[in-house]
Amino acid sequence: MAEKGNHQDQRKPERKLCLTLKGLSKNFGSLAAVININLEVLQGERRAIIGANGAGKTTLFDLIGGQLRPSAGHVSFLDRDITRMRPFQRAHLGLTRTYQITNLFPSLSVLYNVILGVQALEKTKFVPCIPITSYGRFYDQAEELLDRLGLLDKKEELVQHLPYGEQRLIELAIALAGKPKLLLLDEPTSGLPAGESKELTKVLMALDPETTIIIVEHDMDVAFSVAERVTVLHLGEILAEGTTDEIKNNAEVQRVYLGEEEEDE
DSSP states (O other), rough: OOHHHHHHHHOOOOOOEEEEEEEEEETTTTTTEEEEEEEEETTOOOOEOOOOSSHHHHHHHHHHSSSSSSSSSEEEEEEETTHHHHHHHHHHHHHEEOOOOOOOOOOSBBHHHHHHHTTTTTTGOOOOSSSSGGHHHHHHHHHHHHHHHHOOOGTTSSSGSSSSSHHHHHHHHHHHHTTEEEEEETTTTTTHHHHHHHHHHHHHHHHHSSSEEEEOOOHHHHHHHSSSEEEEEEETEEEEEEEEHHHHTTTIIIIIIIHHHHHHO
């Protein structure tokens, strides 16, 4: 009995829930875009959400991020009901997202874009009359983020002059500026050539393991490389859920989604 007790003492503590969706649904008139989604994501987990066009992936992200209000159901983040919270309130709790299309200030430098991201969750954002150059710590934090992503040497360049892949990295730096507990990545490799997609995948895999990541991604190589578990959506509902190997070997997923991808090629 003593040996059993010692073995139990050495076990790692179970991870707690980060995100819980219960009966989450969204209707646009007579169109049911998301239907009764029940989903649990653990703290520190990497989860991919995949599905064909029209499966409801972006709508689900908008419900989690607060850009849309659900027609039914609840969203809980770190044991707190955030169903009716606005996006900026969720951001203050540590829930951050990126978008399928970059949302940057193209006429500003790389550094200033990230500084604005760092400042966004600070009270000083409400004091526009104070020059941003007076906030030395914002510069330090922004430069540290750019250094982590290999972009420090580009800090003075205007965003509009950078290739699209580097713009995606800048958007990721801004998302990380808020030190998120949950990071929602919406098609992070969209529009990238294969080489840049692989580099971005390496960056995603090297992110802080304490940060929970949910990624919507069409590129299966990226999704299966980054994720521990995969949720498959089909026509607004969860079709399957499991490890990457379980999803790869799921005959229904192959027929409905992966098989369709191969036929399109």
